[in-house]
Amino acid sequence: MTTPIRIAVTGGAGQIAYSLLFRLGNGEVFGPDQPVILQILEITPAMEALKGVVMELKDSAQPLVHDIIATDDPNVAFKDANWVILVGGKPRGPGMERADLLSENGKIFVEQGKAINDNAASDVRIVVVANPCNTNCLVAKSNAPDIPADRWFAMTRLDQNRAQSQLADKAGVLLKEVTNVGIWGNHSATQFPNFEHAKISGKPATEVITDREWLEGEFMTTVQKRGAAIIAARGKSSAASAANAALDTIRSLITPTPAGDWFSAAVWSNGNPYGIADGIFYSFPLRSDGKGNWEFVDGLELSDYAKSKIKATEEELLSEREDVKTML
Ligand code: NAD
Ligand code: LMR
Numbered sequence: 022m023t024t025p026i027r028i029a030v031t032g033g034a035g036q037i038a039y040s041l042l043f044r045l046g047n048g049e050v051f052g053p054d055q056p057v058i059l060q061i062l063e064i065t066p067a068m069e070a071l072k073g074v075v076m077e078l079k080d081s082a083q084p085l086v087h088d089i090i091a092t093d094d095p096n097v098a099f100k101d102a103n104w105v106i107l108v109g110g111k112p113r114g115p116g117m118e119r120a121d122l123l124s125e126n127g128k129i130f131v132e133q134g135k136a137i138n139d140n141a142a143s144d145v146r147i148v149v150v151a152n153p154c155n156t157n158c159l160v161a162k163s164n165a166p167d168i169p170a171d172r173w174f175a176m177t178r179l180d181q182n183r184a185q186s187q188l189a190d191k192a193g194v195l196l197k198e199v200t201n202v203g204i205w206g207n208h209s210a211t212q213f214p215n216f217e218h219a220k221i222s223g224k225p226a227t228e229v230i231t232d233r234e235w236l237e238g239e240f241m242t243t244v245q246k247r248g249a250a251i252i253a254a255r256g257k258s259s260a261a262s263a264a265n266a267a268l269d270t271i272r273s274l275i276t277p278t279p280a281g282d283w284f285s286a287a288v289w290s291n292g293n294p295y296g297i298a299d300g301i302f303y304s305f306p307l308r309s310d311g312k313g314n315w316e317f318v319d320g321l322e323l324s325d326y327a328k329s330k331i332k333a334t335e336e337e338l339l340s341e342r343e344d345v346k347t348m349l
Contacts, residue, residue, distance in 0.1 A: 022056075023054055023055055023056060024056075025055075025056035025057055025058045025087045025088070026051060026055060026056075026057055026058070026103045026104065027057075027058045027060055027100075027101050027102045027103050027104075027142065028045055028057055028058070028059055028060065028102065028103065028104045028105075028106065029060040029061075029062065029098045029099050029102040029104070029105045029106070029141075030042060030045070030059065030060070030061050030062070030105075030106045030108060031061075031062040031063075031095075031098065031105075031106070031107050031108055031109030031110075031133065031151075032062075032063070032107075032108035032109030032110065032151065033061035033062060033063045033067075033071045033074060033091065033109075034063050034067040034068075034070035034071040034073075034074055035108060035109065036112075036257060036258075036260035037108045037150060037260045037263045037264050037267075038061070038074070038108055038264075039074065039260070040260055040261045040264035040265070041106065041108065041264035041267055041268070042059060042061065042074065042078060043077075043078065043081060043083075044264065044265075044268055045057055045059060045268075046059065046078075046081075046083040046085050046086035047083055047085070048085055049268070050268050050271055050272050050275075051275070053085075055085065056085050056086070056087045057085055057086060057087065058086075058087055058088040058089075058090070059078070059086060059088070059089045059090070060090045060092070060097070060098045060099070060100070060102060061074070061075070061089065061090065061091045061092070061098065062092060062093065062094075062095060062098035062099075062109060063091070063092075063093055063109070064093060064109070065093045068091070068093055071091050072091065074091075075089055075091050095132060095133055095136035095137075095140075096136050096139065096140050098136075099133075099136050099137045099139075099140040099141050100140045100141075101140070101141070101142045102137075102140070102141045102142060102145055103141075103142045103144055103145060103146070104145070104146055104147075104148070104271065105137055105141060105145060105146070105147040105148070106147075106148050106150060106267055106271075107130070107133060107147065107148070107149045107150060107151055107157070107158075107161065108150045108151055108267075109129065109151060110122065110125075110126040110129055110151030110152065110157070111125055111126055112152065112257070112258040113152065113248075113252070113258065114252065115249075115252055115253060115256075118209070118210070119152040119153040119154075119208065119209055119248070120153050120156075120209065120337075120341055120344075122152050122153060123153055123156060123341065123344055123345060124344075126151055126152065126153070126157055127156065127157060127160050127345050127348050128348065129151070129157075130149075130157045130158075130160035130161040130164070130348070131160060131161075131164050131348050132164075133161055134160065134161035134162065134163065134164030134165040135164050135165065137161065137165050137168060138164065138165035138166065138167050138168055141168070144313070145168060145172060146172045146173075146174070146271075146274065146313055147161065147168070147172060147173050147174065148174045148175075148176055148267055148270050148271065148286075149161065149173070149174065149175045149176065149302075150176045150263060150267055152208070153207075153208070153209065153341060154175040154176050154177075154208050154287070154302075155175045155207050155208055155209075155287045155301070155302040155303070155304070155338055155341070156302070156338070156341040156342065156344075156345055157175070158173055158174070158175035158287065158302045159300075159301060159302050159342060159345070159349065160345055160348045160349065161173070162289070162302075163348070163349040164348075164349075170289040170291065171288070171289065171314070171315070172313075173288070173289060173302065174270060174274075174286040174287065174288060175208065175286065175287035175302045175304070176208065176263075176266060176267060176270055176286065176287070177204040177208050177212065177285050177286060177287050177304035178204075178266035178267070178269050178270045178273075178284070178285060178286060179208075179259065179262055179263055179265075179266035180204045180208060180212055180214060180244055180247075180285070180304075181202050181203075181204050181214075181266075181284065181285045182262070182265070182266055182269065183214075183243075183244050183247050184202045184204065184214040184216070184219075184240075184244045185199045185202045187240055187243055187244060188202065188216065188219060188221060188226055188230065188240070189221075191230050191232075191235065191240070192221050192226075192229050192230055194221060194222060198221055198222045199219065199220070199221055199226070200219070200220045200223075200281075200282045201218050201219050201220045201281075201282055201283060201306075202214065202215070202216075202219045202285070203215045203218060203219075203283060203285050203305070203306035203318070203321075204285040204304045205285075205303070205304055205305065205306075205327075205330070205331045205334060206287075206303055206304055206330075206331060206333075206334025206335060206337070206338065207287075207303075207304070207334045207337050207338050207341075208287065208304070209245075209334070209337060210245045210246055210249075211245070211333050211334040211337045212244070212245055212304070212334055213241075213327065213330035213331055213333075213334055214240070214241060214244040214245070215306075215327060215330075216230075216236045216240060216241075217323075217324060217326070217327055218306075218321055237326075247259075269284075270284075270286055273286075273307075273309055274286075274309050274313050274315065275309075275311060275312070275313060276309070276311050277309065277310060277311035278307075278308040278309050278311075283306035283307055283308055283318045284306070284307055284308075284309070285304050285305065285306055285307065286304060286307060286315075287302040287303055287304040287305075288302065288303070288304075288305060288307065288315065288317075289302060290302070290303040290305075292317075293305060293317050294317055294319045294320070295317075295321075295323070295331065297331065297335050298335060298339060300342070301335070301338040301339065301342055302338070303334075303335065303338060305317050305318070306318040306321070
């Protein structure tokens with residue numbers, strides 16, 4: 022029998038987890054022959070609600086789910102975990118920026134970084150979803166000195182998916198025709214969804230969508246502010262699409278990236294080929310060998326427009342780092 026992989030998920034009684042947990046054990050990410058053990062973390066007051074989620078997971082009778090551990094102890098949740106998905110934390114409400122969550126959510130990642138460091142499997146990979154995800158990831162990584170820097174990812178895949186979908190709609194093509202969408206920088210309103218290297222049916226997106234004003238205007242703003250638009254419409258932040266993007270992130274890391282294409286996640290910036298400062302989690306276009314290892318996509322020519330955008334989002338991340346310096 023194939024050895025089960027252990028997947029730790031935090032925030033197990035929350036909205037994102039309610040979608041995510043049920044898709045981790047159905048074979049769509051790790052394959053139809055790969056059993057999983059779900060190790061779910063919540064804060065003590067939410068353990069009763071988590072009990073209900075566990076009942077529903079059991080009632081889903083997914084044959085690949087070999088065990089479910091529900092706990093309020095990070096050391097138990099992260100024990101021997103091969104994948105850790107850090108979702109637990111407060112979401113923003115209307116009128117807030119994600120960075121407003123830093124002081125409350127940041128401290129969670131001090132404790133969880135340490136617990137991952139002390140307990141996780143030697144091949145652990147960590148995807149941070151809770152906001153502000155880039156800087157939470159920095160806090161967690163800084164408190165986990167034994168885990169290699171290339172194992173940490175902050176999620177900008179939802180931004181990539183949003184950008185891809187906007188471009189497909191505008192061009193009137195199916196989503197699969199849109200490739201090479203790269204998200205640069207922070208998962209925030211300063212991010213740069215780079216349309217200049219995107220392709221539609223193999224051609225530069227800027228040749229297919231010639232309305233540059235739309236690309237620099239409505240397209241950029243829609244992607245940058247989509248999270249806030251969903252909060253305004255739903256009264257709650259995105260959940261099913263966020264869970265979907267977390268699964269896409271993992272899938273992209275364990276599947277060889279198709280030739281010529283890339284995907285986005287925020288990774289440790291050291292060694293990047295674009296002159297972005299060291300020591301932050303910055304989203305870049307990446308390629309994977311399908312075994313969890315990734316590399317920066319090198320050699321993209323950046324216009325002056327793109328350079329100004331990638332700088333602005335870098336500056337925001339450096340300022341967020343300053344705000345959490347006592348946690349690093
Ligand atoms: P939610 O409030 O529905 O659920 C969060 C859960 O986390 C709650 O059940 C809470 O009890 C739990 N929690 C809080 N502190 C915890 C801790 N220390 N350990 C374990 N669990 C803890 O929120 P949600 O809608 O599921 O969103 C979760 C986070 O994901 C938010 O920070 C949100 O802003 C973020 N998010 C990120 C993206 C992205 O693209 N990166 C997208 C959507 C949401
Ligand atoms: C999103 O992009 O939907 C999430 O980061 C939630 C938010 O606060 O915008």
